[in-house]
Amino acid sequence: MSSVEVRAAEVALHRRAAWACAAAPGRFRVWEHVGVLAVLAEDPALGFLSSVSGVGPDTLPEAIRLADAPVWGTVAPTLVVPVGLGGAALSGAGFTRVGQRPLAIAPVPASTAPESDVVAADGSFADVLLAGYEVDGPVAAFIRAEHRLATVRGLFLMRAGSPIAAAAMSLHGDVAVLGGASTLREHRGRGAQTRLLRHRLHLAAEAGATLAVATAAAGSASAANLRAAGFALHERLAWRRPRTPGSTPAPGGRG
Structure with missing residues (x-):
């Protein structure tokens, strides 16, 4: 890059x-x-x-x-x-x-397909996101405030009518920040975040973004998911x- x-x-x-x-x-x-x-x-x-x-x-x-x-x-x-x-x-x-x-950075693909089970989140987005993060106190309050912003778009991956994973994105000029993502403990390891990642890239392309960025802990499953989706790690x-x-x-x- x-x-x-x-x-x-x-x-x-x-x-x-x-x-x-x-x-x-x-x-x-x-x-x-x-x-x-x-x-x-x-x-x-x-x-x-x-x-x-x-x-x-x-x-x-x-x-x-x-x-x-x-x-x-x-x-x-x-x-x-x-x-x-x-x-x-x-x-x-x-x-x-x-x-x-x-940093995980990738060009936004010009054309990607949406994920059929991903929907726009409702007012419970922060609750689901925090349940997946399993944090509380000031960190939870900070995350909740950030994801109440209208400029931060929240998404759910649904299964049997209920959200099992959450992810967010925001646009800053032609750069999409794919920040804020978690999966409920009992649904981890089944590709939920990969699907949410693909869907956010689809939305970023629709919005005219040309670059996407995300952060992930070194050696984590999130970093592996980003690499598999074509992101390069800086x-x-x-x-x-x-x-x-x-x-x-x-x-x-x-x-």
Whole structure:
């Protein structure tokens, strides 16, 4: 995949994050600085959101400086950097690798068939999605707020008249973000998410999108499903270091 496609995918995910943070309870800030994309969530339970991404060879020094900015307060943001970029510089600046955050990116097929058992979700979408995720607390509240947005389209895969899996998508220019998907425990391992993935690509094509992006944990079943559907994985590493004690508290509000 090209650097242009990767950049478009990261920007689309950043825009989706901005929507979610604007809708969710809590204190957030979402902004762009010299081409680098930043998200700050003050609630420790949502610490996985606090990140600096969209980093390339020309912006790595600025990303490192941004991670030191007073705006973060006591929050330690995760720097998300392509594999092979800046390892020595990050280690030298005190960062430690803490995992992987791959992106799955694919061109949207010009013509795909819809899935007959996939329907537009009703008001119970977040309930089904969260039942599949099996999470609660602030994470569940954040997910529920995000998926109440009219700009985030929810879908159900039905079986015997009941939803067994849920998936969402949103459009950001000509990029479709296929974010938010889960299957009820008793129905896992039977291809539900593959069908929902195909249907979302169909809808993305109908809407005129040319690129689709999704995230999945490295080595997960979701990542395998995305590969099987023709997505290429853009490997990114997560780096983090503790904040310096006594840092200036982050300002409230959303940016």
